[in-house]
Amino acid sequence: MAEYAFFLGCLMPNRYPGTEVSTRKVFEKLGVKLVDMDGASCCPAPGVHGSFSLVAWATLAARNLTLAEELNADIVTCCNGCYATLLEANHLLKENAELRELVNGKLKTVGREFKGKIEVKHVVEVLLDPEIAGIEKIKDSVVKPLKGVKAAVHYGCHFLKPSERRSLHESVENPAVLDKLVEALGPTSTSYSTKIMCCGAGGGVRSGNRELTDSMTLDHVKAMRKAEADLIVTPCVFCQFQFDAGQTELEELREEERIPVLHITQLLALAQGFKPDELGIPSHKVPAVKLLEKLK
Amino acid sequence: MAVFAGKILRDSDFKRDVVEKVVQRCLLVFGKEVSESFVSCIQCGMCTGSCPSGGRTILNTRQIVLSLNLETVYRYFDRSELWYCTTCYTCQERCPRKVRITDLMRAVRNIAVENGYMSKEHRAVIRYLYETGHSVPIREDVKELRAKLGLPEVPPTTHQYGKALEEVRKLMEELNYAQYGEEG
Numbered sequence: 257m258a259e260y261a262f263f264l265g266c267l268m269p270n271r272y273p274g275t276e277v278s279t280r281k282v283f284e285k286l287g288v289k290l291v292d293m294d295g296a297s298c299c300p301a302p303g304v305h306g307s308f309s310l311v312a313w314a315t316l317a318a319r320n321l322t323l324a325e326e327l328n329a330d331i332v333t334c335c336n337g338c339y340a341t342l343l344e345a346n347h348l349l350k351e352n353a354e355l356r357e358l359v360n361g362k363l364k365t366v367g368r369e370f371k372g373k374i375e376v377k378h379v380v381e382v383l384l385d386p387e388i389a390g391i392e393k394i395k396d397s398v399v400k401p402l403k404g405v406k407a408a409v410h411y412g413c414h415f416l417k418p419s420e421r422r423s424l425h426e427s428v429e430n431p432a433v434l435d436k437l438v439e440a441l442g443p444t445s446t447s448y449s450t451k452i453m454c455c456g457a458g459g460g461v462r463s464g465n466r467e468l469t470d471s472m473t474l475d476h477v478k479a480m481r482k483a484e485a486d487l488i489v490t491p492c493v494f495c496q497f498q499f500d501a502g503q504t505e506l507e508e509l510r511e512e513e514r515i516p517v518l519h520i521t522q523l524l525a526l527a528q529g530f531k532p533d534e535l536g537i538p539s540h541k542v543p544a545v546k547l548l549e550k551l552k
Numbered sequence: 553m554a555v556f557a558g559k560i561l562r563d564s565d566f567k568r569d570v571v572e573k574v575v576q577r578c579l580l581v582f583g584k585e586v587s588e589s590f591v592s593c594i595q596c597g598m599c600t601g602s603c604p605s606g607g608r609t610i611l612n613t614r615q616i617v618l619s620l621n622l623e624t625v626y627r628y629f630d631r632s633e634l635w636y637c638t639t640c641y642t643c644q645e646r647c648p649r650k651v652r653i654t655d656l657m658r659a660v661r662n663i664a665v666e667n668g669y670m671s672k673e674h675r676a677v678i679r680y681l682y683e684t685g686h687s688v689p690i691r692e693d694v695k696e697l698r699a700k701l702g703l704p705e706v707p708p709t710t711h712q713y714g715k716a717l718e719e720v721r722k723l724m725e726e727l728n729y730a731q732y733g734e735e736g
């Protein structure tokens with residue numbers, strides 16, 4: 257049985273535990289084992305802590321990487337930000353001896369050493385890997401296809417970019433891989449004009465300039481509504497947070513205009529027959545009541 | 553004499569040492585292909601035209617790259633637009649000259665922070681990290697929700713393991729990073 261070190265990050269365990277529990281259920285169903293990385297911290301966020309101090313960012317990321325090295329397992333994460341940080345730091349530390357030496361000098365003070373023996377994967381990458389699960393096996397696991405639903409698929413930035421290190425090798429301008437996964441679960445993916453634009457939350461903008469972040473979210477929701485989306489699906493818990501919480505912060509948007517948001521693992525878990533209550537969906541800020549009724 | 557952002561610059565406005573710090577930071581973390589990339593900029597404006605923040609704010613990515621070449625980048629230290637970039641990498645992906653814009657942007661911010669330019673909201677993020685190991689720590693209502701979903705109330709992170717949190721704190725001190733969490 258394949259085994260992964262499950263990197264939780266901050267937003268998933270501390271704001272959207274429904275996504276955490278969905279991922280655990282989905283992987284169990286597909287026969288992939290998740291091992292907890294006891295004592296992991298914030299990844300730390302690539303555009304936030306990376307903007308404050310790249311050296312501190314790389315060192316704290318390296319500490320998280322050593323936890324997976326101890327478990328001798330590749331990492332899987334449900335957040336594009338965690339993915340970006342751990343993937344990038346892992347590469348940089350493997351490739352760049354001077355940085356590795358500096359970082360290992362710091363890690364030594366807490367009895368750790370970065371060795372560079374594991375890889376970092378995004379949850380979608382693992383789901384689509386035919387040797388682990390793959391689209392056919394996923395389709396076979398679907399018992400309740402979510403037919404008649406139009407989904408606005410939002411990839412998020414760091415799932416695809418910077419492209420040079422991404423092993424999915426997906427087009428950054430016209431990606432399709434996630435749409436295919438979503439459609440395998442029943443919904444149709446509706447095309448909308450802001451599809452490849454940033455959700456607005458990254459780079460410390462949400463924490464520092466909320467209005468700017470929310471203005472990007474508003475543009476997305478307007479475009480998604482034009483495309484008649486019933487649902488927003490994202491592979492990133494940070495985008496999930498921004499769309500879910502962000503929509504409720506927008507005065508320009510009436511309550512009935514808000515579109516419910518699901519993480520891809522929540523959508524998959526629903527299609528596999530788990531109940532919305534088990535997946536934390538009723539705890540989201542934008543209620544999914546109308547959507548769930550459509551599925552009954 | 554040169555004109556930058558509408559202002560005529562004097563000799564004293566060119567600060568090579570600030571650019572040198574950005575270059576050194578990029579060299580250390582990313583390597584030469586990033587640290588030397590900005591000299592290839594042809595000022596085509598693809599980056600600015602692609603920027604989701606630039607489309608709605610005064611952020612002008614092309615001018616920031618220009619300022620690296622003009623040695624005037626320090627002028628961005630106290631400007632809010634330096635922090636409008638969401639690090640979406642669209643500009644970096646599209647740049648026809650392979651300027652590693654988003655990586656450079658983070659390095660410029662690093663040097664701004666080292667010179668004391670940092671918002672109180674951003675200091676708070678570092679404080680949360682130091683206090684809890686998380687930039688977004690758990691809340692009481694989420695603990696209840698976790699329990700309801702059959703998860704441990706407190707996740708198996710630094711939240712649950714005191715020794716792990718001590719490690720994060722020790723590293724942040726060793727890195728002189730914890731200090732930025734203090735009120736500036």
Ligand code: SF4
Pocket residue numbers: 592593594595596597598599600613614617646647648649650651653
């Ligand atoms: S896209 Fe590249 S070459 Fe064009 S202005 Fe921006 S940094 Fe310079």
Ligand code: SF4
Pocket residue numbers: 599602603604605606613636637638639640641642643644653654657
């Ligand atoms: S990475 Fe930053 S500067 Fe570049 S396009 Fe995105 S928001 Fe604009």
